[in-house]
Amino acid sequence: MAAESSPFPGRRHDHDACISEGLARAEEICRVRRERLTENRRAVLELVLAEHQPVGAYDILERFDWRGRRPAPAQIYRALSFLETLGIVHRIASRNAYVACSGPKEGHGTVFLVCTECGTVAEPNGAGVGRSVRKLADDSGFELHTHILEVTGLCPECSQASGV
Ligand SMILES: [Zn+2]
Ligand SMILES: [Zn+2]
Ligand SMILES: [Zn+2]
Numbered sequence: 830m831a832a833e834s835s836p837f838p839g840r841r842h843d844h845d846a847c848i849s850e851g852l853a854r855a856e857e858i859c860r861v862r863r864e865r866l867t868e869n870r871r872a873v874l875e876l877v878l879a880e881h882q883p884v885g886a887y888d889i890l891e892r893f894d895w896r897g898r899r900p901a902p903a904q905i906y907r908a909l910s911f912l913e914t915l916g917i918v919h920r921i922a923s924r925n926a927y928v929a930c931s932g933p934k935e936g937h938g939t940v941f942l943v944c945t946e947c948g949t950v951a952e953p954n955g956a957g958v959g960r961s962v963r964k965l966a967d968d969s970g971f972e973l974h975t976h977i978l979e980v981t982g983l984c985p986e987c988s989q990a991s992g993v
Contacts, residue, residue: 836931836942836951837984838881851878851929855917858933862915873908874929877918882948883926921950923979928952939976944984946991951984 838847855874859866866874876889890905909927912918918927919938930937931952939955939962959976966973983991 835985836953837944837949837986838951840986847881848875848878854930854932855912855915858915858917864911864915867908869904870908870911873905874912874917877912877927878929881928881950883921883924883928883950885924885926888926919952919977921979922977923981924948924950940978940980942984943979943981944987945981946983946987949984 838844852871852874855866855871858864872893873889876892877884886902886905886909889909890900890902893900893905895901909918913920913927916930916933916938918929919941920927921941921943923943928941928950934954936954936956936959937952939959940953942951942953944950955978958978962976962978963973965971966976982988
């Protein structure tokens, strides 16, 4: 199966580019929303952007460079909640951890593909799925609050490695 259009990052992708694109997108979102990407928020985002696997708040707390200051967990939680509210990071509930948004395209934050082997999470275009779920809810007279789907399986590289 061709992985050309796969939302998964290839093994040899330019990860530095991922990080700088992610930071640039966050700056732009904050600019539009008239919010500030403070030093703390930016540092937390960099730790989330460092990996394509979800990062837990506790890991961020451990990796955060406090530069001699006393660690203040509340600052980390506040920064994460700010980034999540703006759709800059997404919470992966099944992992109780966060991934950086892969781009605020249509239907983003709706479907996440979670590789059970390497833990990589990809965010495909979820517009169609989002519409289906909303229709399902409407047809059921159900008042929808959230419609985030986390789908588990093997990413292209892990499925190739396992010879499926
Ligand atoms: Zn990357
Ligand atoms: Zn997103
Ligand atoms: Zn994988």
